Amino acid sequence: MPNSRRTPTARLDPRGPLVLDTRALPRRPGSARTETRTVPAPTDLHTGLAGIPEGSDLRLDVTLESVTEGVLATVTAVAPVTGECARCLEPVTQMIEVRCQELFSYEQGTGDADEDGYALDGDLLDLEPVLRDALVLALPLAPLCRPDCPGLCAECGALLAQAGPGHGHERAIDPRWAGLQQRMPQAAPAGRPAPEIREESGRGRP
Numbered sequence: 001m002p003n004s005r006r007t008p009t010a011r012l013d014p015r016g017p018l019v020l021d022t023r024a025l026p027r028r029p030g031s032a033r034t035e036t037r038t039v040p041a042p043t044d045l046h047t048g049l050a051g052i053p054e055g056s057d058l059r060l061d062v063t064l065e066s067v068t069e070g071v072l073a074t075v076t077a078v079a080p081v082t083g084e085c086a087r088c089l090e091p092v093t094q095m096i097e098v099r100c101q102e103l104f105s106y107e108q109g110t111g112d113a114d115e116d117g118y119a120l121d122g123d124l125l126d127l128e129p130v131l132r133d134a135l136v137l138a139l140p141l142a143p144l145c146r147p148d149c150p151g152l153c154a155e156c157g158a159l160l161a162q163a164g165p166g167h168g169h170e171r172a173i174d175p176r177w178a179g180l181q182q183r184m185p186q187a188a189p190a191g192r193p194a195p196e197i198r199e200e201s202g203r204g205r206p
């Protein structure tokens, strides 16, 4: 079926998991219907470190309400998020809950979000773009395996949560500095420039 964006006739697949049929909702302001459904999460719901796995259970509570201009959809969605801890890179799984509300106007538009907002497509409305925006915005930018994750040891990369509080290293001299230290046995205290450097910086002075 050709999928022209400007075709005003129904182009939504009524069997689509996020397509709702409003025929059972009287078009009389104040009428409302609530339903709960669990649908497979659509593809491509992720940001840098976290995402909702495609096909995982998306639990929706949907209230459709007739208003003068169209149908007001209020959705609460609960979804699993998987990702990597921003500090220790271990896998993270958590649930997020989002709530969004969108008006689908009776005016026959394309069904896409444009400056006029969303529109009903015949008796159908498509929750996917609305939910997609809400879910992606709710994804954690820096997921943590636990709020106080200590992260990785900066020196050896060990998981500090497993290594324990006693984990540490002898204050080792960086090999690049070790050579320098040998050449300057009576090194000046840190912060005081070495003689050669002072000489060099004074070269340009009158």
Ligand SMILES: [Zn+2]
Pocket (backbone or CB within 6 Å): 085, 086, 087, 088, 089, 090, 144, 145, 146, 149, 150, 151
């Ligand atoms: Zn962590």
Ligand SMILES: [Zn+2]
Pocket (backbone or CB within 6 Å): 153, 154, 155, 156, 157, 158, 167, 168, 169
């Ligand atoms: Zn370490």
